Amino acid sequence: MAWCDTCIASVNDDIVGTDGACPTCGSIIVAPTRRPPSAKFWIFVAGTAVYLVWRIVQLIQWLLHP
Numbered sequence: 699m700a701w702c703d704t705c706i707a708s709v710n711d712d713i714v715g716t717d718g719a720c721p722t723c724g725s726i727i728v729a730p731t732r733r734p735p736s737a738k739f740w741i742f743v744a745g746t747a748v749y750l751v752w753r754i755v756q757l758i759q760w761l762l763h764p
């Protein structure tokens with residue numbers, strides 16, 4: 699699957715033109731793997747990091763005060 703930034707939609711590789719253009723708007727499509735991670739991804743990473751830090755804090759508290 700390729701991603702079209704102009705249409706804000708994924709485009710099936712089967713219908714992408716031989717020049718790599720989007721069949722809908724004609725702009726050259728950038729492959730999804732070359733896009734930077736979305737904001738949702740970083741929110742998820744941040745949430746996971748906060749959770750892990752909190753669990754480590756709980757572990758330390760448990761070790762100090764069993």
Ligand SMILES: [Zn+2]
Binds near residue numbers: 720722725
């Ligand atoms: Zn397009």
